[in-house]
Amino acid sequence: xxxxxxxxxxxxxxxxxxxxxxxxxxxxxxxxxxxxxxxxxxxxxxxxxxxxxxxxxxxxxxxxxxxxxxxxxxxxxxxxxxxxxxxxxxxxxxxxxxxxxxxxxxxxxxxxxxxxxxxxxxxxxxxxxxxxxxxxxxxxxxxxxxxxxxxxxxxxxxxxxxxxxxxxxxxxxxxxxxxxxxxxxxxxxxxxxxxxxxxxxxxxxxxxxxxxxxxxxxxxxxxxxxxxxxxxxxxxxxxxxxxxxxxxxxxxxxxxxxxxxxxxxxxxxxxxxxxxxxxxxxxxxxxxxxxxxxxxxxxxxxxxxxxxxxxxxxxxxx
Amino acid sequence: xxxxxxxxxxxxxxxxxxxxxxxxxxxxxxxxxxxxxxxxxxxxxxxxxxxxxxxxxxxxxxxxxxxxxxxxxxxxxxxxxxxxxxxxxxxxxxxxxxxxxxxxxxxxxxxxxxxxxxxxxxxxxxxxxxxxxxxxxxxxxxxxxxxxxxxxxxxxxxxxxxxxxxxxxxxxxxxxxxxxxxxxxxxxxxxxxxxxxxxxxxxxxxxxxxxxxxxxxxxxxxxxxxxxxxxxxxxxxxxxxxxxxxxxxxxxxxxxxxxxxxxxxxxxxxxxxxxxxxxxxxxxxxxxx
Numbered sequence: 001x002x003x004x005x006x007x008x009x010x011x012x013x014x015x016x017x018x019x020x021x022x023x024x025x026x027x028x029x030x031x032x033x034x035x036x037x038x039x040x041x042x043x044x045x046x047x048x049x050x051x052x053x054x055x056x057x058x059x060x061x062x063x064x065x066x067x068x069x070x071x072x073x074x075x076x077x078x079x080x081x082x083x084x085x086x087x088x089x090x091x092x093x094x095x096x097x098x099x100x101x102x103x104x105x106x107x108x109x110x111x112x113x114x115x116x117x118x119x120x121x122x123x124x125x126x127x128x129x130x131x132x133x134x135x136x137x138x139x140x141x142x143x144x145x146x147x148x149x150x151x152x153x154x155x156x157x158x159x160x161x162x163x164x165x166x167x168x169x170x171x172x173x174x175x176x177x178x179x180x181x182x183x184x185x186x187x188x189x190x191x192x193x194x195x196x197x198x199x200x201x202x203x204x205x206x207x208x209x210x211x212x213x214x215x216x217x218x219x220x221x222x223x224x225x226x227x228x229x230x231x232x233x234x235x236x237x238x239x240x241x242x243x244x245x246x247x248x249x250x251x252x253x254x255x256x257x258x259x260x261x262x263x264x265x266x267x268x269x270x271x272x273x274x275x276x277x278x279x280x281x282x283x284x285x286x287x288x289x290x291x292x293x294x295x296x297x298x299x300x301x302x303x304x305x306x307x308x309x310x311x312x313x314x315x316x317x318x
Numbered sequence: 319x320x321x322x323x324x325x326x327x328x329x330x331x332x333x334x335x336x337x338x339x340x341x342x343x344x345x346x347x348x349x350x351x352x353x354x355x356x357x358x359x360x361x362x363x364x365x366x367x368x369x370x371x372x373x374x375x376x377x378x379x380x381x382x383x384x385x386x387x388x389x390x391x392x393x394x395x396x397x398x399x400x401x402x403x404x405x406x407x408x409x410x411x412x413x414x415x416x417x418x419x420x421x422x423x424x425x426x427x428x429x430x431x432x433x434x435x436x437x438x439x440x441x442x443x444x445x446x447x448x449x450x451x452x453x454x455x456x457x458x459x460x461x462x463x464x465x466x467x468x469x470x471x472x473x474x475x476x477x478x479x480x481x482x483x484x485x486x487x488x489x490x491x492x493x494x495x496x497x498x499x500x501x502x503x504x505x506x507x508x509x510x511x512x513x514x515x516x517x518x519x520x521x522x523x524x525x526x527x528x529x530x531x532x533x534x535x536x537x538x539x540x541x542x543x544x545x546x547x548x549x550x551x552x553x554x555x556x557x558x559x560x561x562x563x564x565x566x567x568x569x570x571x572x573x574x575x576x577x578x579x580x581x582x583x584x585x586x587x588x589x590x591x592x593x594x595x596x597x598x599x600x601x602x603x604x605x606x607x
């Protein structure tokens with residue numbers, strides 16, 4: 001099994017392996033196999049299209065956590081120039097699970113902040129699998145307040161399984177750190193756009209996700225608890241994650257239908273990781289569009305609309 | 319379930335929720351010191367064990383009842399009802415769970431908000447009903463809380479919230495998660511107006527409720543030995559794969575780590591909060607009860 005492909009993509013993986021094989025054969029022999037390769041390539045594309053046209057929420061959840069999925073720093077690299085990382089919460093530590101700093105987006109200065117996962121084992125540990133501790137949220141808060149002082153818009157990028165459930169994190173006030181961010185972000189006097197690029201895991205995601213706009217990449221997810229977590233509590237078995245993923249409405253299309261998301265950025269065929277530059281360019285287009293809209297508002301108007309937006313969350317009978 | 323029960327399931331089925339409920343009889347047993355207590359005496363003592371000081375969990379209505387002045391009370395947002403925006407169904411339908419919780423608790427939702435007076439000072443009190451789906455925060459809980467905040471702003475009143483919650487309401491998924499942002503933003507407005515918010519954390523205050531409204535108080539109080547934290551102890555234990563320190567995530571632990579201002583016995587709560595609010599709002603010393 002090819003680990004770069006998810007289980008439901010295995011038919012495509014097999015075709016791709018065959019193409020690779022033929023290429024090798026082609027090198028050794030004089031026979032013209034170009035035609036066969038082209039044929040297989042078309043077939044592989046069609047198969048991918050077919051698979052991706054009918055993904056289940058559970059499959060999308062797996063895609064959002066794909067080991068090759070682009071992470072925050074990959075996007076920063078493609079979206080921005082002059083990224084200057086700024087470290088530390090000035091009180092305890094520099095949490096590597098959240099990265100932030102100044103950068104230029106299409107020439108203008110912005111503050112970018114995002115969860116950062118690791119690619120290999122060593123980096124995964126360094127980044128704590130993208131699960132921040134309180135100092136990560138406090139660093140993010142410091143950077144957001146810095147942006148406010150200098151009137152810079154804030155772009156955040158969400159991709160985390162959740163806030164880290166650890167002894168130290170609890171000792172240092174994980175709850176307070178998240179709560180503080182939620183409150184302060186609702187009143188920062190600069191535009192804030194949050195984008196879910198991968199996994200939007202609960203409070204740990206929301207803690208950098210309150211703002212004027214919420215964007216989701218097509219195959220990202222956003223939920224109050226992971227499908228596995230939900231399944232083990234409500235179905236008493238983590239194996240029912242598939243059912244939980246369906247029940248919780250975690251995908252971008254469902255959340256757009258529910259009016260909780262402002263824009264969805266379509267992903268390249270096969271997902272963001274199959275063509276990162278194209279993905280980043282599409283995201284950049286949407287970010288700039290939204291930013292221009294927000295920057296046309298007076299600060300008081302911006303804040304009033306943000307509050308109304310947050311105030312309106314929820315469905316109930318009155 | 320223990321491995322033994324898994325292997326040989328008991329043929330006698332007992333409902334876990336019934337097992338925990340306090341017996342209806344004349345006598346009650348303290349789960350902490352095992353003392354057999356005269357029920358009426360326990361109630362007179364605000365459900366605090368007179369022998370060992372153990373704080374029994376109490377419901378939202380009773381909480382507000384023993385806190386606010388008796389006259390002029392008016393409930394806020396009582397008419398709000400949960401809908402089921404996701405048509406959520408796990409082993410049971412969300413709608414059914416709601417009906418069951420309503421029957422069990424006699425409440426319509428997991429938060430009760432009341433406008434009233436605390437020793438003659440205008441005060442809005444909110445209390446979570448833990449027996450209603452674990453005090454979880456869905457759309458109605460969030461909306462009631464925010465209406466409470468808005469009423470406090472209208473009345474120039476102080477806000478007091480008694481939290482008792484396992485966290486988010488999974489059956490409302492993202493709507494539930496976003497109640498964290500909603501309640502926190504509303505408290506931001508209260509703060510701008512210079513009105514006090516006293517957050518009282520009772521057993522248990524966890525997850526999304528702890529990581530939003532409960533931790534945004536001007537003053538944080540906790541009842542003794544309440545479980546307070548973000549992640550549940552079991553989740554943490556599974557993640558770090560070691561035994562958690564004694565008293566981890568208990569009120570005393572939070573006090574030691576600087577997360578709360580005071581631990582306050584339920585029997586002193588009303589006096590204590592009145593004293594604090596009176597000072598914050600520069601009012602005369604309230605009369606002791």
